[in-house]
Amino acid sequence: xxxxxxxxxxxxxxxxxxxxxxxxxxxxxxKAKELKGLTPEETSVLLQTxxxxxxxxxxxxxxxxxxxxxxxxxxxxAPLYIANHCSNNCLYCGFxxxxxxxxxVALTMEEIAAxxxxxxxxxxxxxxxxxxxxxxxxxxxxxxxxxETVYATTNFNGEIRRINVEVAPLEVEEFKRLKAAxxxxxxxxxxxxxxxxxxxxxxxxxxxxxEYRVTAMHRAQEAGIDDVGIGALFGLYDYRFExxxxxxxxxHLEKTCGVGPHTxxxxxxxxxxNAPAAIKPPHPVSDDEFKKLVAVLRLAVPYTGMILTTxxxxxxxxxxxxxxxxxxxxxxxxxxxxxxxxxxxDFMAAQFNLGDTRSLDEVIYEIVQQxxxxxxCTACYRLGRTGADFMxxxxxxxxxxxxxxxxxxxxxxxxxxxxxxxxxxxxxKLVEKLLADTEGAGLKRSINSRLKRMxxxxxxLYI
Ligand code: SAM
Ligand code: SF4
Numbered sequence: 001x002x003x004x005x006x007x008x009x010x011x012x013x014x015x016x017x018x019x020x021x022x023x024x025x026x027x028x029x030x031k032a033k034e035l036k037g038l039t040p041e042e043t044s045v046l047l048q049t050x051x052x053x054x055x056x057x058x059x060x061x062x063x064x065x066x067x068x069x070x071x072x073x074x075x076x077x078a079p080l081y082i083a084n085h086c087s088n089n090c091l092y093c094g095f096x097x098x099x100x101x102x103x104x105v106a107l108t109m110e111e112i113a114a115x116x117x118x119x120x121x122x123x124x125x126x127x128x129x130x131x132x133x134x135x136x137x138x139x140x141x142x143x144x145x146x147x148e149t150v151y152a153t154t155n156f157n158g159e160i161r162r163i164n165v166e167v168a169p170l171e172v173e174e175f176k177r178l179k180a181a182x183x184x185x186x187x188x189x190x191x192x193x194x195x196x197x198x199x200x201x202x203x204x205x206x207x208x209x210x211e212y213r214v215t216a217m218h219r220a221q222e223a224g225i226d227d228v229g230i231g232a233l234f235g236l237y238d239y240r241f242e243x244x245x246x247x248x249x250x251x252h253l254e255k256t257c258g259v260g261p262h263t264x265x266x267x268x269x270x271x272x273x274n275a276p277a278a279i280k281p282p283h284p285v286s287d288d289e290f291k292k293l294v295a296v297l298r299l300a301v302p303y304t305g306m307i308l309t310t311x312x313x314x315x316x317x318x319x320x321x322x323x324x325x326x327x328x329x330x331x332x333x334x335x336x337x338x339x340x341x342x343x344x345x346d347f348m349a350a351q352f353n354l355g356d357t358r359s360l361d362e363v364i365y366e367i368v369q370q371x372x373x374x375x376x377c378t379a380c381y382r383l384g385r386t387g388a389d390f391m392x393x394x395x396x397x398x399x400x401x402x403x404x405x406x407x408x409x410x411x412x413x414x415x416x417x418x419x420x421x422x423x424x425x426x427x428x429k430l431v432e433k434l435l436a437d438t439e440g441a442g443l444k445r446s447i448n449s450r451l452k453r454m455x456x457x458x459x460x461l462y463i
Contacts, residue, residue, distance in 0.1 A: 001218045003211040004252050005193050010040075010244045017044040025054050029061045032299035035068060040247050043300040047240040047293070055292055059323060062295035065302050066324040069399055073373040073407035075327040076360070077126040077164070078119050079309070081336045082107050082146050084349060086132030088205030090191070092233065092281075094272035094351050095132040097205065101274055103349040105336040106137045109149045116150040118339035120158030122331055122360045123418030125376035125410065127160055128187065131336075133168035133207065140174055143167060147181045157417050157459050161378040164229070168207065169216035175223030184381050185262050186220045188213065189231035193245025197237040201277060214249070221257040226387025228253070229307070231265030235281035239293050247300055259388045263305040263327065264297060266290075270311045270352040278352060287316055291323060298324025310356040314366070317356060321372060331360035364414070365423045368430050375407030376414060379462035405447060406462045408434055412454050 017024075028042045038046075046058055083106035086095040094102055107115065119127060129146060131138040143165070150160050162184040169188060170178070178186065192198050195210060202208045217228040230249050232242040246264055254260040268285055272278040285293070290312075297306060308317060308325045310332040317328065333339050335349040356363075364374045379402070380386065408431060415427040431451070438444045450461045 001215040013044045017048045020045045035302050038300040046296045059295050062298040062323045073375045075375045078124045079128045083131040083138045085134040085137035088207040091201050091277035099274040112146050112149050113153045114340040116153040117155045120155040123414045126162045128164045130166040144181045172219045172223045175220045179225050185227040185229045186225045187229035191233040192236040194237040227262040229263035230261045234285045235269030239285045265307040272352040294323045310354050314356045330363040361420050368426045373407040376410035377406035379406045
């Protein structure tokens with residue numbers, strides 16, 4: 001597989017739609033409402049819109065699309081950093097090799113089990129496991145042993161049911177080993193799709209190879225991992241260019257592998273220790289631009305999940321939930337060992353600073369206040385509804401039916417086992433309302449009977 005990102009083409013598509021006419025923008029928004037996605041050219045029209053009123057229309061349309069397809073559930077996960085040694089020198093990352101001040105840590109299996117228990121004690125069921133890229137301190141053997149350790153670690157009713165992973169690009173045979181370890185989604189961010197910026201940001205180490213990274217998802221798919229997640233690190237280059245890069249990446253995967261990405265991640269640069277590009281981002285993305293790009297992505301790829309992390313502040317995250325984000329991290333630590341030693345996010349060992357330092361319970365309370373349903377669901381992956389099967393299912397209404405129901409079940413589990421009194425009170429009221437609003441007498445009965453079974457001690461119920 002060869003590099004398929006054409007910088008000149010992306011720039012050309014952006015150049016031909018500078019300051020688009022109102023009518024053109026409205027036509028694109030009408031098409032977006034059909035929930036079939038947008039071409040790069042149409043996406044570019046929205047990205048190049050600077051008119052405040054029209055941008056507001058983009059946001060409103062994104063809310064409509066999100067509501068039509070996903071309903072009001074929000075999936076929660078916690079990142080688990082197991083090691084921070086790295087042979088790369090990414091100019092934006094605290095783990096970079098040249099950062100001599102960083103406290104280097106590679107957790108032992110006992111420590112990883114302790115992290116898993118601490119995460120489970122908060123109520124999480126899904127994690128994203130990640131580390132730096134290092135031949136000995138973060139080898140694939142070590143990583144796979146860590147996955148096995150976490151799956152085997154329980155804490156009363158707590159267990160991790162899905163481990164998504166984010167590790168440096170691998171060969172097909174290596175990806176097969178990850179699949180055999182029962183990972184959920186394989187995530188990897190291209191960071192920037194702009195070749196010259198990529199070279200500048202990655203002065204040395206294996207990550208300098210753009211082509212090897214941009215083709216990683218194709219190798220993962222070849223190995224049978226059909227849920228893959230792409231992403232760009234916003235702030236390194238023009239955000240419009242990156243959105244189109246993500247779109248071309250998604251299209252290429254769909255064309256060559258038969259299925260596009262399961263998720264798109266939208267991290268934005270945060271300050272990091274001794275990381276010049278993080279301290280002074282080359283192309284800072286304002287909050288308004290960030291909201292706009294989230295909305296445009298929602299319209300361009302309506303069936304692809306979108307992931308927002310604790311890099312963003314609580315206030316902004318609250319605003320962005322409604323625009324199309326389907327997954328968020330909460331209660332995160334980006335320093336290996338940060339969960340069980342209760343040390344918080346130790347900047348001297350962390351990858352970057354956190355924008356939202358609230359606990360999972362606080363985040364959940366806030367989500368409930370917005371009428372959204374917090375979800376810890378892992379049903380699709382465990383029932384084999386992945387890749388193309390998931391995309392077939394992801395038609396309006398269907399995601400809503402399955403995901404809404406499973407969200408209610410996993411939220412009820414959280415309320416019974418982990419919630420603070422305040423969250424429990426607000427949450428049980430929400431569950432009651434959701435049950436009352438459920439359409440279809442059969443579905444309502446089946447939800448009700450399962451909720452009763454949970455009250456009687458059963459766990460892990462899903463459809
Ligand atoms: N080391 C692997 C890699 O680079 O792909 C695994 C993932 S790395 C630990 C996780 C991601 O964090 C990177 O892909 C990058 O997008 C993001 N990241 C690095 N520095 C960051 C910063 N200062 N602010 C926000 N995100 C950052
Ligand atoms: Fe290493 Fe990944 Fe950080 Fe780059 S982003 S320095 S590869 S951990």
